[in-house]
Amino acid sequence: MNKHLLFKIGYWLIASVLIALLLQNSIVNFWNAWLIALFFLPAALIVKFGVERANLLKGVKKWIRYFYIAMLSLYWGYIAIAVAYWYFLELKADLLDKVLISPVFIWLIIGFFVLLEFMFFKKVQPKEQETITIYSDRKKTTINIENLAYIESRGEFTLAVLVDGKEFKNNMRISEWKQRLNGFLRIHRSFLVNPRYATLNGNEVVVNAQWNFPISRTYKQQVLSYFENSVQL
Structure with missing residues (x-):
């Protein structure tokens, strides 16, 4: 395993801890919140690789691909929420409103950390001859x-x-x-x-x-x- 990949894995582990801290308003126990945060990581990968692939397309196809990426990442985000509700809160109806997270909030979390990863690991291009x-x-x-x-x-x-x-x-x-x-x-x-x-x-x-x-x-x-x-x- 090369050093670059290890740094990326380390970045996403740190990101998951930060996401867990954000989720503690809904999931009081930190370790439960962190486990939910780990479920958000596949959604981040969907956005990361999906957008990179979509950028190779042009016109309407690109925007259709963006839409599917957004919906798929949101779907996976709510799978993580469902895990919190079913497993940690044991299907308690009075606590359901506490784990419901705005889709905009999910996209903001995922988008922020994907963009931050891009900025941290952006390949520095050598100066080219003109x-x-x-x-x-x-x-x-x-x-x-x-x-x-x-x-x-x-x-x-x-x-x-x-x-x-x-x-x-x-x-x-x-x-x-x-x-x-x-x-x-x-x-x-x-x-x-x-x-x-x-x-x-x-x-x-x-x-x-x-x-x-x-x-x-x-x-x-x-x-x-x-x-x-x-x-x-």
């Missing part, structure tokens, strides 16, 4: 790396394609591009993509929501690992 200079059509050309969408190898030459679709034909090999472009992702012997604009869609990588490129067997594990780690972080 431009790269190449020869295209016998002219020296300087390209802003942030605007590069992907590099395509076409045998004897490569194409550097910007997000606006502009192309620069040059004689650099794709392996040279890979060495010069820190952080770019090789997905195929013919394609090198800017992960800033890339999303995973089955066996393809979609760049800037307009170019679909296949993932070759050689790079498949590397590509899948990259996107899995991006989601976790």
Whole structure:
């Protein structure tokens, strides 16, 4: 188990204790409140990973996914409340109103700690080089790396394609591009993509929501690992 994962586990254990303190207005015994707080953690994971997945979608599908995430997290939150009512309070009707928690309060608790986790464990990106200079059509050309969408190898030459679709034909090999472009992702012997604009869609990588490129067997594990780690972080 790596250190990063241990820190995350430690964070959520601390978060569960803080949630238990918030719940003590309804559940007097701290240990009972803490057990209920532990039941809230799956709801937090639903929000965390659900939102990250939803952000890869566009338009109405994204908002529909957000709605389902909200409902599912609320449902799980009330499962935790039901445990408190059935187990700790032994189905005492006069105490039911004490364990009923506003859905807004549940979302605030979960949302706060998910956002806080994101801020604590946000991956610090190394400072990237800003431009790269190449020869295209016998002219020296300087390209802003942030605007590069992907590099395509076409045998004897490569194409550097910007997000606006502009192309620069040059004689650099794709392996040279890979060495010069820190952080770019090789997905195929013919394609090198800017992960800033890339999303995973089955066996393809979609760049800037307009170019679909296949993932070759050689790079498949590397590509899948990259996107899995991006989601976790």
